Amino acid sequence: xxxxxxxxxxxxxxxxxxxxxxxxxxxxxxxxxxxxxxxxxxxxxxxxxxxxxxxxxxxxxxxxxxxxxxxxxxxxxxxxxxxxxxxxxxxxxxxxxxxxxxxxxxxxxxxxxxxxxxxxxxxxxxxxxxxxxxxxxxxxxxxxxxxxxxxxxxxxxxxxxxxxxxxxxxxxxxxxxxxxxxxxxxxxxxxxxxxxxxxxxxxxxxxxxxxxxxxxxxxxxxxxxxxxxxxxx
Amino acid sequence: xxxxxxxxxxxxxxxxxxxxxxxxxxxxxxxxxxxxxxxxxxxxxxxxxxxxxxxxxxxxxxxxxxxxxxxxxxxxxxxxxxxxxxxxxxxxxxxxxxxxxxxxxxxxxxxxxxxxxxxxxxxxxxxxxxxxxxxxxxxxxxxxxxxxxxxxxxxxxxxxxxxxxxxxxxxxxxxxxxxxxxxxxxxxxxxxxxxxxxxxxxxxxxxxxxxxxxxxxxxxxxxxxxxxxxxxxxxxxxxxxxxxxxxxxxxxxxxxxxxxxxxxxxxxxxxxxxxxxxxxxxxxxxxxxxxxxxxxxxxxxxxxxxxxxxxxxxxxxxxxxxxxxxxxxxxxxxxxxxxxxxxxxxxxxxxxxxxxxxxxxxxxxxxxxxxxxx
Amino acid sequence: xxxxxxxxxxxxxxxxxxxxxxxxxxxxxxxxxxxxxxxxxxxxxxxxxxxxxxxxxxxxxxxxxxxxxxxxxxxxxxxxxxxxxxxxxxxxxxxxxxxxxxxxxxxxxxxxxxxxxxxxxxxxxxxxxxxxxxxxxxxxxxxxxxxxxxxxxxxxxxxxxxxxxxxxxxxxxxxxxxxxxxxxxxxxxxxxxxxxxxxxxxxxxxxxxxxxxxxxxxxxxxxxxxxxxxxxxxxxxxxxxxxxxxxxxxxxxxxxxxxxxxxxxxxxxxxxxxxxxxxxxxxxxxxx
Numbered sequence: 056x057x058x059x060x061x062x063x064x065x066x067x068x069x070x071x072x073x074x075x076x077x078x079x080x081x082x083x084x085x086x087x088x089x090x091x092x093x094x095x096x097x098x099x100x101x102x103x104x105x106x107x108x109x110x111x112x113x114x115x116x117x118x119x120x121x122x123x124x125x126x127x128x129x130x131x132x133x134x135x136x137x138x139x140x141x142x143x144x145x146x147x148x149x150x151x152x153x154x155x156x157x158x159x160x161x162x163x164x165x166x167x168x169x170x171x172x173x174x175x176x177x178x179x180x181x182x183x184x185x186x187x188x189x190x191x192x193x194x195x196x197x198x199x200x201x202x203x204x205x206x207x208x209x210x211x212x213x214x215x216x217x218x219x220x221x222x223x224x225x226x227x228x229x230x231x232x233x234x235x236x237x238x239x240x241x242x243x244x245x246x247x248x249x250x251x252x253x254x255x256x257x258x259x260x261x262x263x264x265x266x267x268x269x270x271x272x273x274x275x276x277x278x279x280x281x282x283x284x285x286x287x288x
Numbered sequence: 289x290x291x292x293x294x295x296x297x298x299x300x301x302x303x304x305x306x307x308x309x310x311x312x313x314x315x316x317x318x319x320x321x322x323x324x325x326x327x328x329x330x331x332x333x334x335x336x337x338x339x340x341x342x343x344x345x346x347x348x349x350x351x352x353x354x355x356x357x358x359x360x361x362x363x364x365x366x367x368x369x370x371x372x373x374x375x376x377x378x379x380x381x382x383x384x385x386x387x388x389x390x391x392x393x394x395x396x397x398x399x400x401x402x403x404x405x406x407x408x409x410x411x412x413x414x415x416x417x418x419x420x421x422x423x424x425x426x427x428x429x430x431x432x433x434x435x436x437x438x439x440x441x442x443x444x445x446x447x448x449x450x451x452x453x454x455x456x457x458x459x460x461x462x463x464x465x466x467x468x469x470x471x472x473x474x475x476x477x478x479x480x481x482x483x484x485x486x487x488x489x490x491x492x493x494x495x496x497x498x499x500x501x502x503x504x505x506x507x508x509x510x511x512x513x514x515x516x517x518x519x520x521x522x523x524x525x526x527x528x529x530x531x532x533x534x535x536x537x538x539x540x541x542x543x544x545x546x547x548x549x550x551x552x553x554x555x556x557x558x559x560x561x562x563x564x565x566x567x568x569x570x571x572x573x574x575x576x577x578x579x580x581x582x583x584x585x586x587x588x589x590x591x592x593x594x595x596x597x598x599x600x601x602x603x604x605x606x607x608x609x610x611x612x613x614x615x616x617x618x619x620x621x622x623x624x625x626x627x628x629x630x631x632x633x634x635x636x637x638x639x640x641x642x643x644x645x646x647x648x649x650x651x652x653x654x655x656x657x658x659x660x661x662x
Numbered sequence: 663x664x665x666x667x668x669x670x671x672x673x674x675x676x677x678x679x680x681x682x683x684x685x686x687x688x689x690x691x692x693x694x695x696x697x698x699x700x701x702x703x704x705x706x707x708x709x710x711x712x713x714x715x716x717x718x719x720x721x722x723x724x725x726x727x728x729x730x731x732x733x734x735x736x737x738x739x740x741x742x743x744x745x746x747x748x749x750x751x752x753x754x755x756x757x758x759x760x761x762x763x764x765x766x767x768x769x770x771x772x773x774x775x776x777x778x779x780x781x782x783x784x785x786x787x788x789x790x791x792x793x794x795x796x797x798x799x800x801x802x803x804x805x806x807x808x809x810x811x812x813x814x815x816x817x818x819x820x821x822x823x824x825x826x827x828x829x830x831x832x833x834x835x836x837x838x839x840x841x842x843x844x845x846x847x848x849x850x851x852x853x854x855x856x857x858x859x860x861x862x863x864x865x866x867x868x869x870x871x872x873x874x875x876x877x878x879x880x881x882x883x884x885x886x887x888x889x890x891x892x893x894x895x896x897x898x899x900x901x902x903x904x905x906x907x908x909x910x911x912x913x914x915x916x917x918x919x920x921x922x923x924x925x926x927x928x929x930x931x932x933x934x935x936x937x938x939x940x941x942x943x944x945x946x947x948x949x950x
């Protein structure tokens with residue numbers, strides 16, 4: 056049974072409709088990639104799942120249970136954690152304080168704590184008391200991921216992890232991601248970086264203009280099919 | 289207040305763009321209102337011939353509060369400049385009039401406009417200081433400015449200091465227009481002054497209305513709307529935010545000063561606490577605008593009627609009346625923030641004083657008219 | 663010369679009181695971007711509540727100990743029931759709700775207690791003074807008030823910077839959307855914030871009543887002094903608010919020294935001057 060699924064999920068920003076009925080499923084331990092051009096609705100999708108955008112009651116299910124009416128701060132306590140696009144660290148908090156805030160919605164059991172997060176990202180330990188805004192883009196991304204891990208999520212949603220980062224940094228981030236996966240966390244990866252996304256994903260969806268244009272296992276999808284689904288040509 | 293997003297058409301009614309679309313502002317309701325307004329105003333002008341003095345005094349209050357409400361609505365409802373310090377300009381205008389009368393012996397009727405100008409002059413340095421604040425802090429900043437005005441004027445001994453002063457009798461009995469009124473209606477001095485005040489109040493109320501209406505229909509109005517929505521976006525669209533805000537703030541101050549001058553001219557007596565009263569010139573005014581419907585032209589008119597009725601029947605309750613008003617304001621904000629006109633226009637798409645432009649798609653009759661987005 | 667030293671001391675002590683007025687306002691604005699126009703009236707309300715309880719016979723300190731949690735609960739309720747519903751981009755609804763509340767409190771107090779001026783009797787401390795040598799003496803209550811102002815700031819800073827819930831407050835202030843993603847219930851945080859602010863108002867009301875007379879109408883003036891202290895000090899820093907309060911206090915006492923009628927005006931003028939030359943305040947921290 057899918058641990059997270061959506062059925063005909065629609066979402067709007069005011070009068071503007073961004074999602075037109077997304078049907079999606081994530082199984083336990085899976086890594087699913089969502090690819091698509093800018094504005095395709097990928098981030099909107101993650102926001103709708105985590106409660107940052109209003110959605111219908113029966114459109115999102117966690118372990119078969121409807122969570123569409125729950126506010127965002129309840130959803131994280133159920134084990135769904137979002138690493139938001141653009142990092143969005145708390146600017147007046149230090150690195151360590153950002154991580155500790157992540158534990159506010161913590162589930163009781165789980166492998167993640169300050170110690171294990173620092174093991175995953177050793178360079179953060181050296182800068183633990185620095186203001187979060189003083190770090191480089193890559194380090195901030197690590198803080199953002201660590202912050203989301205601190206709630207011991209079963210499901211980690213990652214929005215544009217590689218945005219604005221140098222290739223060498225992206226490699227480190229994805230290495231950490233591999234480590235996270237070994238602990239059994241299910242991952243949804245929204246990415247514009249096709250290569251990295253497809254290399255780690257078990258399955259992939261392609262979004263275009265608020266709809267699913269393609270889905271399947273990376274090895275089954277031809278480059279032409281992805282191209283067509285991505286750009287709609 | 290939203291204005292439909294089309295290239296600004298000229299004033300007036302429909303104008304064809306090419307041969308396909310027309311842009312118009314008039315609605316059927318608004319045309320009716322224009323037709324009714326002329327005889328209504330004529331009636332109001334002729335009223336002193338057969339109305340009691342008490343009625344004229346009550347209408348004076350209604351007209352002056354309406355003028356103040358329209359001006360506050362322009363600032364807060366349209367430009368997003370929420371001020372709780374407009375009493376500064378009421379007071380400055382009023383004190384200017386008294387200063388002109390007491391010190392320079394100027395005719396009060398003639399110096400109303402001059403008093404407005406004084407308020408406008410005070411508004412400019414005030415704005416330069418207060419515009420450094422945003423949002424709710426801007427609001428309190430305007431209040432501080434009003435307090436400074438009050439405290440300074442309370443030090444001016446020539447105008448009565450803290451206890452205030454009265455309009456000198458020689459000035460009060462020899463004003464421009466007084467003889468004309470006395471002879472026309474065969475009344476004595478004080479009654480004549482009331483009639484004169486009434487006419488001036490009518491002029492100011494209608495004049496303020498025309499001013500606000502014209503402003504909102506002009507490019508300044510478009511700029512204001514944009515600023516009210518988002519200053520940053522307006523700035524990037526080429527609107528000079530600072531100049532526009534300053535212009536509106538100063539114009540409103542001048543008009544508010546004129547109304548203040550007239551109000552205290554009629555009272556013939558002034559004191560710092562009365563001239564700069566937060567309750568009389570801000571709390572009541574805000575209540576009027578909000579209960580009527582903020583950001584609309586129709587709102588202040590409805591609001592002043594409702595407020596007058598409340599005042600007439602309930603003000604004898606003293607503190608309980610004020611508690612009631614405060615409670616009403618809270619309930620309004622929680623459940624009906626768009627006011628009475630907001631409720632009405634939710635059910636009936638009607639616009640008596642349209643500011644928005646609408647697109648008429650030809651060949652589809654009236655049924656297919658598309659309103660600008662609200 | 664002596665007169666000036668005394669004036670400066672009085673100004674600093676007055677600043678302690680103004681800092682107490684301003685701290686609650688500063689906290690509310692820092693976390694919620696809300697300005698409570700009833701803030702001054704709530705301080706006066708607290709003074710009257712303390713007065714009423716003391717009139718029942720209990721020691722004034724016990725009365726204060728009851729009023730503080732009472733005001734905390736009131737603030738929590740006010741935020742939960744009314745203000746949380748209208749918090750958003752539009753500043754008008756919260757402004758008007760608190761304005762309406764201000765009028766209700768003033769007139770409610772007027773009806774309940776009449777317009778007579780009152781004071782809080784603090785027993786032997788009333789009017790007691792501490793001689794500092796050289797002919798200068800300072801009032802004991804004003805000194806305790808300044809100490810209380812500092813203590814409140816130390817306490818609040820300890821909460822904000824050393825506790826988990828304090829982190830939650832600061833995170834909510836930084837980015838409320840992401841704070842929700844962390845499991846923080848922003849509505850609860852706001853209610854707690856208002857509760858804290860009103861609890862501080864209770865302390866402020868106590869010292870208001872102990873130092874001087876009060877009556878139902880003096881609330882709005884307190885709001886203005888508090889607001890000026892916050893702006894002069896700079897947004898985002900509680901120590902800045904203390905400094906701002908002292909600046910206003912000094913401005914007022916210096917003005918009064920020149921001419922007693924100029925006391926309040928001097929405070930306002932000092933505020934306007936700071937606004938012109940240092941619009942972000944003397945010690946700004948927050949990036950708004």
